[in-house]
Structures are given as C-alpha cells and as structure tokens.
Amino acid sequence: MAFSQSEVLAGLAEIVNEETGIAAESVQLEKSFTDDLDIDSISMMTIVVNAEDKFGVKIPDEEVKNLITVGDAVSFISSAQA
Amino acid sequence: MTHPELKQYTPVKYSRIYSLGAARGDLVVTNEEVAGPIDSSDEWIRQRTGIITRRRASASLSLMDMAEQASNEAIKKAGIDPQEIGAVIFSTITHPHQTPSAAALLAEKIGANPSPAFDISAACAGYCYGVAQADALVRSGMAKYVLVIGGEKLSDFIDPTDRSISFLLGDGAGAAIIGPSDTPGISPTVWGSDGSHWDAVGMSASLLELRDGTATWPTLRQEGQTVFRWAVWEMAKVAKRALEAAGVEPEDLSAMVTHQANMRIIDELAKQLKLPESVVVARDIVYTGNTSAASVPLAMHALLESGEVKSGGLALQIGFGAGLAFGAQVVVLP
Numbered sequence: 001m002a003f004s005q006s007e008v009l010a011g012l013a014e015i016v017n018e019e020t021g022i023a024a025e026s027v028q029l030e031k032s033f034t035d036d037l038d039i040d041s042i043s044m045m046t047i048v049v050n051a052e053d054k055f056g057v058k059i060p061d062e063e064v065k066n067l068i069t070v071g072d073a074v075s076f077i078s079s080a081q082a
Numbered sequence: 083m084t085h086p087e088l089k090q091y092t093p094v095k096y097s098r099i100y101s102l103g104a105a106r107g108d109l110v111v112t113n114e115e116v117a118g119p120i121d122s123s124d125e126w127i128r129q130r131t132g133i134i135t136r137r138r139a140s141a142s143l144s145l146m147d148m149a150e151q152a153s154n155e156a157i158k159k160a161g162i163d164p165q166e167i168g169a170v171i172f173s174t175i176t177h178p179h180q181t182p183s184a185a186a187l188l189a190e191k192i193g194a195n196p197s198p199a200f201d202i203s204a205a206c207a208g209y210c211y212g213v214a215q216a217d218a219l220v221r222s223g224m225a226k227y228v229l230v231i232g233g234e235k236l237s238d239f240i241d242p243t244d245r246s247i248s249f250l251l252g253d254g255a256g257a258a259i260i261g262p263s264d265t266p267g268i269s270p271t272v273w274g275s276d277g278s279h280w281d282a283v284g285m286s287a288s289l290l291e292l293r294d295g296t297a298t299w300p301t302l303r304q305e306g307q308t309v310f311r312w313a314v315w316e317m318a319k320v321a322k323r324a325l326e327a328a329g330v331e332p333e334d335l336s337a338m339v340t341h342q343a344n345m346r347i348i349d350e351l352a353k354q355l356k357l358p359e360s361v362v363v364a365r366d367i368v369y370t371g372n373t374s375a376a377s378v379p380l381a382m383h384a385l386l387e388s389g390e391v392k393s394g395g396l397a398l399q400i401g402f403g404a405g406l407a408f409g410a411q412v413v414v415l416p
Contacts, residue, residue: 040129040130041306041307041310042130042307042310042344042346044307045311046314046350048311049311049314049315061307061308064307065307
C-alpha cells in the first residue's frame, strides 16, 4: 500500500519525535534537518533506517546527504515507494 | 607404496578464557584538549560519542610496552608458565613496522620464545578474530595455551583536525590467555567481512602515496553514517546469530561487551537486541575512548575489576570495524 505525501510527512514526524523528542508539529516540509531541527548525522541515520522500515523503501547511504529538508525526505520516500 | 599411519593432533573438547590483562595509555586526554582543532566543544563530543576522556600514550610509552604489560598480567592471573604458550596472536593496525610482526617481539619479551607468533589485521574486530583462532588452536590440540592481544597506539595515526574519527581514539592493550577446559567456555564464532565497504573506515592514504609525495602521513578516517548504519543494524543481526549459535537467550547473559566505537552505537545496539536490564552493557568508552582491537578486552577487564560482573557468567562479545570485518562469540567470563 502506498502512503500519500501527507501520510509520509506524519509518519516521518512521528519517527523524528521518537528519536529526538522534537514535537511532531515542528517537522514541516521546509524545515532543514540540521539547521532548523538540529538533528545530527547519527540521529539522521536512525531516522532513515526507521523510515525504511515504516514505508518499505530503501534509502541508500549516498542518498542520505541529499536529504537536506524534511520535504526532500518526503519526496524521496514518496517516489521510492511508487 | 605403504607408509606408517600419520600422527595428527589429539583434539581437546573445550576451551575457555583463563584470564585477562589490561594496559591503557598513561595520559588522560579531555574533550577540551581535542575540541579546538575540530571547532567543537566538550558538550558536542559528549552528546555525539559519550566520551568524557580518552586515554592516550605519551611518546615514551610504546604499543609494545602496553602489550607487554597487559600480557604479563594475563599470564600471571592464568597461573601458567609463558613457555607453555603455544601461539601468540597480536591484533593491531598500529604496529609501525610492516614486518617483522609485533607478535614475535612480544613473544620474546614475555618469555614465550620460541612460540609461533603472528599479527592479524582485522582492526576493531581483531580481538574477536584472535579469540576465534585461539579457540580453534586449543581445541584442535595444536596449542595448549594461546595468548591473544588486541593492542593499539592509535594516537600515532590521527589528524587533530579530522572530525570523522580522530577525536574518539585512544591507546591501550588488552590480553587474554585461552586454554583447554573441562566445560564449554567459548561458543562458535560468527565472523565475516564485507569488502564492498572497504573504503568506509581506514587510512587516508597508502604508504606508496606517502613515498611518492602525493599524500601526507596517513591517518584514520571514516564515513560515519555508513559505519553507524552497519555497526548497529547489521551487527544486531550478527549478535543474534552469535546468541543462537551459542544456544543462549539474551536473558542468560551477564554482560554485552561490544567494540567501544561510540556510545550511540553501543546504546542503539543494546536497544535493537532488546537486552533485559539484568545484562550489564560495557561502556568503557566513556573514560578510555575507542581503542580499536584493544577495546573489547579492556572493557571486559574493567567490568570484572569493578565487580559489575562475576567470573563464570556469560558475555556476548562483538567486534566490528575496518574491512568491514566483524566477529562475535559468547564466552564464559574468566
């Protein structure tokens, strides 16, 4: 079953909250993981692995550095599951 | 043509770790001391690595000095004559000679000459690789006692301005005497390598590039995210396979002693394995830093010395690092 973009955002926000304690409503498309949400590289990798599990997609290591904003991650996950 | 039947080694049924020995660098290096060149802070390093101090060796304390100290402690505690040692296996990536081996010199220094002696290069997995080989040598009857050493002077191979790994690293040596046993003391080893990630951790350049002037002194580097993902999620699978091979459940363990790479890896690995609270998780990294091949025996030695775990309990030990190489086994604590 494919997740809609809003479902991916909501699911991602939940994962971010679980890993970092950041309020889910702060996880918005235009927010940068590092600059706005202050998520470090190790937490980012934990979020990536949990997102892979949740959405049934593969996010290769070399792709992770391109996921600058929450919107980048939502787009990548949405197209990867298509 | 007929010939007499060949004699072969007479196997013994079981092996175990008799004793451990430990030596750490003589300098206590704080986060403040390493933070400057990487534009960082004590808080940043603590949050990202769990390290408060790391132990490093001064110029006058060599890798061999630390290895000798740790080995002598292990030999003394085992109550054996060094002449009974049938093999010396030294895991290191920081012995400064391509050849001869560190092991041969160590064997001479500790009175084990003319024992077979050789080095292995499996980085942070090296001690567990060494235990696997020692277990096989003892049970095959090829050696009565084997000395396994994991030793590093990583501070000779760091770049203070490197933000990927240098600030984590420390110096030390951990030793184990392994010998025959009446009861099982070392489980089957789950070990392997993944050369598709050969570049993920290692030296910044080769010696040939240094010779040709195309590189400066090679130092350690890593791709942190790639290594973190592998160290947690792939090593969780390896740890589960090691428990299964040993025939034990997580709740049967007294301790989990992982390679002390980074506290975040240790904590996440413990979480993935769903270890009950009764299992003591080794966190020697806090005051020792990451000492590569030395970290597993140093961490186990620290748990035994502090009384957090007792002799006779079971410990899952797992090493993982450059190669990428990994090795895990369940052992009875000496």
